[in-house]
Amino acid sequence: MENKTSIKPVKQELPSQFADRLGVEYSSSVSQQHKKENGQFFTPVEIAGLMASYSESDGDTIRILDPGCGSLILSCALVEHIVNTSKILRTLELVAYETDFELIPIAQQALAYLEKWVNQQGINIKTNLHTEDFILFNSDYFKQKGDLFSKPVELFDIVISNPPYFKLSIDDKRAKVAKVVVNGHPNIYAIFMALSATLLKENGELIFITPRSYAAGGYFKIFREYFFRIIDLDKVHLFISRKDTFSRDKVLQETVIIKGTKRLNREPHVTISSSGGLNDLKTPLTKVFPKKDIIDLSSNEKILYLPTTDNDEAVMEIFKNWSGNLKKYNIMISTGPVVAFRARDYLRENFENGTVQLAPLFWLHNVKQMVLEWPIVKPKKEQYINIEEKSRPLLIPNKNYILLRRFSSKDDKNRLIAAPYFFNFIQADFIGVENKVNYIYRKNGHLERSEVVGLCALLNSSLFDTFFRIFNGNVNVSATELREMSLPPLNTIQEIGNTIILANDFSVENTSRIVNEYFEPVYKT
Ligand SMILES: C[S@@+](CC[C@H](N)C(=O)[O-])C[C@H]1O[C@@H](n2cnc3c(N)ncnc32)[C@H](O)[C@@H]1O
Numbered sequence: 466m467e468n469k470t471s472i473k474p475v476k477q478e479l480p481s482q483f484a485d486r487l488g489v490e491y492s493s494s495v496s497q498q499h500k501k502e503n504g505q506f507f508t509p510v511e512i513a514g515l516m517a518s519y520s521e522s523d524g525d526t527i528r529i530l531d532p533g534c535g536s537l538i539l540s541c542a543l544v545e546h547i548v549n550t551s552k553i554l555r556t557l558e559l560v561a562y563e564t565d566f567e568l569i570p571i572a573q574q575a576l577a578y579l580e581k582w583v584n585q586q587g588i589n590i591k592t593n594l595h596t597e598d599f600i601l602f603n604s605d606y607f608k609q610k611g612d613l614f615s616k617p618v619e620l621f622d623i624v625i626s627n628p629p630y631f632k633l634s635i636d637d638k639r640a641k642v643a644k645v646v647v648n649g650h651p652n653i654y655a656i657f658m659a660l661s662a663t664l665l666k667e668n669g670e671l672i673f674i675t676p677r678s679y680a681a682g683g684y685f686k687i688f689r690e691y692f693f694r695i696i697d698l699d700k701v702h703l704f705i706s707r708k709d710t711f712s713r714d715k716v717l718q719e720t721v722i723i724k725g726t727k728r729l730n731r732e733p734h735v736t737i738s739s740s741g742g743l744n745d746l747k748t749p750l751t752k753v754f755p756k757k758d759i760i761d762l763s764s765n766e767k768i769l770y771l772p773t774t775d776n777d778e779a780v781m782e783i784f785k786n787w788s789g790n791l792k793k794y795n796i797m798i799s800t801g802p803v804v805a806f807r808a809r810d811y812l813r814e815n816f817e818n819g820t821v822q823l824a825p826l827f828w829l830h831n832v833k834q835m836v837l838e839w840p841i842v843k844p845k846k847e848q849y850i851n852i853e854e855k856s857r858p859l860l861i862p863n864k865n866y867i868l869l870r871r872f873s874s875k876d877d878k879n880r881l882i883a884a885p886y887f888f889n890f891i892q893a894d895f896i897g898v899e900n901k902v903n904y905i906y907r908k909n910g911h912l913e914r915s916e917v918v919g920l921c922a923l924l925n926s927s928l929f930d931t932f933f934r935i936f937n938g939n940v941n942v943s944a945t946e947l948r949e950m951s952l953p954p955l956n957t958i959q960e961i962g963n964t965i966i967l968a969n970d971f972s973v974e975n976t977s978r979i980v981n982e983y984f985e986p987v988y989k990t
Pocket residue numbers: 488503504505506507508532533534535536537538539562563564565568597598599600626627628629630
């Protein structure tokens with residue numbers, strides 16, 4: 466394969482700096498489409514340095530794995546770090562994988578320069594750059610039972626990676642071989658993480674930079690179970706700004722670095738640091754948390770909480786002290802059953818008085834904080850649904866509910882947007898709830914007015930918004946996450962509801978103020 470770059474190392478240049486220049490040049494020569502297809506976003510040299518600095522490995526021989534290596538910047542930064550910090554190192558072994566054929570000559574160029582540099586430091590280095598798909602090449606390791614590998618394997622002391630990010634289709638070969646760690650339409654990065662964890666030696670270190678989406682949500686549940694059973698988390702660094710981290714490659718994801726160790730004897734603490742982006746990388750906000758507050762391995766969902774500020778910490782403390790949740794209060798949350806494009810035959814724009822019986826249909830745009838605005842005329846967002854035999858399974862009985870948006874938009878101030886609905890809002894036996902809205906209800910009974918208002922006020926409050934953002938980095942609000950969320954005692958919820966009803970002021974300002982009076986965060990000094 467021909468190397469199209471004209472870049473040559475300059476005198477005294479570190480391998481990571483050279484790899485960075487190679488990556489920048491390559492990245493500017495390929496299209497956005499090419500990057501998207503390959504999940505290709507190169508790590509800036511400052512971040513590569515930070516990730517490398519997390520390694521504490523030392524030894525006579527150290528084996529490193531860099532899957533999805535790109536221009537090899539992570540390997541270079543890590544090798545520099547180890548060479549600079551180790552006193553006993555004699556041999557390095559580096560195994561890297563890259564599938565983009567045009568990029569391989571560049572990776573080879575970076576590798577040759579790295580080898581030369583390492584040798585100049587009086588250390589041996591053996592390298593192997595695989596041009597195969599990392600997942601398919603190692604797929605046998607997913608068949609492993611316990612610690613028994615189905616074929617002999619040389620495990621690694623450190624895995625460092627910025628893996629590709631994109632969703633795989635259910636029948637993609639890689640999704641199929643990785644069934645034990647992912648389900649549905651998995652994101653390829655989670656398979657890279659799981660496989661890497663498997664390929665580590667006992668006490669080996671794993672350092673990954675990825676989107677933070679695996680921290681919560683049903684799509685990544687089996688991944689979290691698999692991964693956090695093997696990997697004990699030591700450090701997390703969260704990039705708060707979506708734009709800054711990979712700005713030159715236009716990645717708009719909340720990004721997280723994790724460093725963990727493959728060990729059974731778990732450490733009791735995790736260090737969480739955060740920075741806006743690249744500019745303040747050297748002065749991160751750093752806090753240490755008990756591990757059980759960050760990830761509870763005995764919980765069903767194994768959500769990874771990522772608090773970063775004093776306020777986050779104080780808010781977590783409030784939630785920690787609550788033992789209630791929706792299930793304990795016999796309250797359910799379900800997704801609106803009306804999928805608009807499938808239910809078109811029953812949807813109506815105007816109220817028709819006469820033989821047809823109509824129910825109101827609530828869409829995402831009808832749900833505002835603390836208020837259900839209905840009807841709102843919009844094209845193709847019919848505000849009524851026919852009540853007839855065939856549409857009946859799509860309708861729900863007219864009772865008291867809380868309607869909660871399943872998505873917020875990036876511009877919304879709050880992630881959780883909930884509105885109360887009372888049965889006397891309209892005279893109808895049934896109501897319709899569109900699929901982008903969740904509804905909260907009591908299954909065999911009804912929610913008291915005070916419960917509807919109290920719970921709705923909590924969901925819309927800045928307190929809940931802060932807590933929600935600690936574990937959810939995207940705009941989706943899943944029913945499962947809500948089911949797991951701790952709640953204050955039911956009588957407190959009712960009391961809050963009654964206070965708001967008495968004041969007869971349902972504005973978010975008022976309801977938030979009341980919630981804040983009940984639960985004031987206490988900052989640790
Ligand atoms: C997000 S980029 C990161 C590159 C490099 N590690 C860095 O930090 O700059 C991921 C790289 O993985 C490569 N890649 C994508 N799918 C792969 C696969 N299945 N096996 C190996 N490499 C893959 C892409 O071509 C891309 O260069």
